Amino acid sequence: MTLDFQSTLFDGLDAEAPAPAMTAPIRRRELSSGAWVDVARGWLPEPDAVMAALIEHVPWRAERRAMYDKVVAVPRLIYTYMIGEELPHPALAAARDTLSAHYAEELGEPFRTAGCCYYRDGRDSVAWHGDTIGRGSSHDTMVAIVSVGDPRRLHLRPRDVERREESFAVEMGHGDLVVMGGSCQRTWEHAVPKVAAAGPRLSVQFRPFNVF
Template identity: 70%
Template sequence: MDFQSTLFAGGSASELRFDELERHELGAGAWVDVARAWLVAPDDVFATMVRDVPWRAERRRMYDRIVDVPRLVYTYMIGEELPHPVLTDAREALTEHYLPELGEPFRTAGCCYYRDGRDSVAWHGDTIGRGSTHDTMVAIVSVGDPRRLALRPRDRSDGAESLSFEMGHGDLLVMGGTCQRTWEHSVPKVASAGPRISIQFRPLNVF
């Protein structure tokens, strides 16, 4: 592991707050919320996840060949215990805060381990399941080295501009409204980066 850890990594789950959350309206009903240094004890969460998550490498078909997915993954489904109690507290806090808008709890936690700058995720929207037809939310917590989350409109003929957010150690980013249907997001490759883990909290049947 090689990233700059936080100076003050302690705290309690009761410190998960939303008063500094900043909403960015993207248009056509899509929005992104960002809160910096939101997660409690990100150093311990990172170290625990590296050690305890049963990471797996996946392969997928691309055109006429099978290629390695450029990151390690694991998804905690409904009823599975999350690898760190702070993540359980985070999921509950997100559910409580967003319930008036979302109308349902966050249920699953997809995890991606970007080992270095060569690991990435291509442009996509979470449109498998209900995200293809209904407004929903995906809440992403990042721990480890900062990496850029890029967003671009699916319809690039209407003049909407692409944008990006650098997600730092302990940062929270929530994509909501029509974002999964009308925008795409990616984590581009970079020349050099330390390890980073993202935890994506989703409602039922959103992938």
């Protein structure tokens, strides 16, 4: 497996040089229905080392799930670090603790678990969904995503089909942070669609307890 990937492409408001890791400015976009998205470019320290550690040390597994009348392969590799499990690189533990401190007043609890996804190439993806298993189905919460590797777009759209003109996408580059908060998991959906060509990209999703 190669670690080669293209450099992040910034556009529009995001076209500024990243600040030092974990002190990069976090910019919020308010959405409808009490949802919001925060973005910080170049936020994670040591993204190259983190990427290598994720590929080498995470016990990746391929899953299959029922879809309609057949069982299909999940188009990405996954693994979740539960409460108390050691993360594969110290920068990820520091990131989790920094995020818990930064969002303590709004979230009211720390981030506890770390779900990992490995998008091996452009054929790997995740379909439209919200993290609504557990408390995310009825309460405001947060999911903080740290991305390393080739840039991929996180698409977001309102669940209300009459508001679909509000849909947009955030490009997640090497070391970038994206946080979905407020009612985002209940009132919006997100996806990482397939693309014609892409290098490997890995994401770590920090969540509070009982949010999936």
